[in-house]
Amino acid sequence: MRSSLPRGRRGPLIVVLVAVALLFGFGAAPAYAEPNEGGSKKLRDALAATAKAHIDATAKLDNSKRRQQALGAELKAVEVRLVDLTSQVGEVAAQSYRLGRLTSAAMLLESTSPEAFLERVVSLDTMAQRDGRTVRELTDARQAKRDAKIAIDTEVREQAKQVAVLAKNKKAAEAALAAVSSGSSSGFSGLSTTAKPAPRNSDGSWPAESCSVKDPTTSGCITPRTLHMLQQAQAANYKRYVSCHRSGGDGEHPKGRACDFAAATGGFENVSASGGDKAYGDSLANYLKSNASRLGVMYVIWYRQIWMPSTGWRSYSGGGSPAADHTNHVHVSMS
Incomplete structure (x- = not known):
């Protein structure tokens, strides 16, 4: 469709439209933005590489610190559980020492009736399961404590490694920036x-x-x-x-x-x-x-x-x- 504006007034209007288009991001980028982001390609590549390496190392360091914190909480909970289980196993051992070993046969022979006999059978089974479970839990808790300590030591070594990487990246970045x-x-x-x-x-x-x-x-x-x-x-x-x-x-x-x-x-x-x-x-x-x-x-x-x-x-x-x-x-x- 032809424009109804006189030919002489179209030029200024076009200039205004182009300016508006540039202002709101349409068409080519305005002049005077840096054509190559400033500096040499070598510098740009070095800055990108060292910055990315630093960001990656920081993420690994932060992640390791979070894992160490979680492991520390886990270790503390295990240590509390160990105190309780050790006390329970100690009570079983002390009772056996004071009363002597009570055999299953002796308990059953002391039954005064068939009903009492059955009750003692159930009691023996319950006690055996309880004491066996307590000992197993104590053993598992001790192993969990050892595993948690090993895992924490691993995270401490990982953190030392990432701190060294960060120091290396800082040195590399400063060397790259030296030219500018x-x-x-x-x-x-x-x-x-x-x-x-x-x-x-x-x-x-x-x-x-x-x-x-x-x-x-x-x-x-x-x-x-x-x-x-x-x-x-x-x-x-x-x-x-x-x-x-x-x-x-x-x-x-x-x-x-x-x-x-x-x-x-x-x-x-x-x-x-x-x-x-x-x-x-x-x-x-x-x-x-x-x-x-x-x-x-x-x-x-x-x-x-x-x-x-x-x-x-x-x-x-x-x-x-x-x-x-x-x-x-x-x-x-x-x-």
């Missing part, structure tokens, strides 16, 4: 909303996910965990322009495991954020860092700083431009 970082930085503080946790495996690890769900910010795809992070951030009122999936290249964007959040209300701008835009980015970066373990965040980059779970906040130099230095947008990569 001059050391620790102040980071971004403040109160943050608590995000709803993303689903985990029963052992506390993150499920393997592919780029399988529709990306609401582009025409591409993202992982379910990335979508959960995006939805939680938006629920926490971080609703400015976002762009997640990006076709081609490397890094996490093409895999559907990264999003860029514009600091400015109008989308990505080729200037460093200041004033309210800077405060918005600070707050968002702190939110993502504070909820990293709930959402599955690998690392966050904002305003010449990068946060990883193994290193905390570090200075970051991506190349000098607002996009490369991440001073116009917050970047988050997901596990």
